């Protein structure tokens with residue numbers, strides 16, 4: 743319900759976000775991740791994974807480990823609207839090389855971390 747409201751407020755331009763958190767207790771199947779959905783996989787009070795689609799247009803599926811015993815690991819916080827804040831930044835090691843922060847559900851690109859469009863490359 744809150745998600746519907748958040749979506750409405752987003753369309754009205756009141757609320758800004760690129761991702762909202764959905765909680766699941768199992769690792770999601772690939773087709774289930776929506777572009778603006780960050781799936782938080784948790785079992786009981788234990789946070790396990792944060793899964794999202796890369797915002798760079800490549801659509802790469804990203805799975806971040808939240809397990810404190812593993813490296814690298816990320817931490818995630820959510821606000822009232824379930825907008826996620828991730829720490830540290832996400833740096834893709836694949837072709838797209840996307841490098842960004844997610845703060846209060848918004849993507850903040852690092853310098854040079856945003857994939858260039860063909861037009862930008864030509865300039």
Ligand SMILES: [Zn+2]
Pocket residue numbers: 796797798799800801802834838839840857
């Ligand atoms: Zn990417």
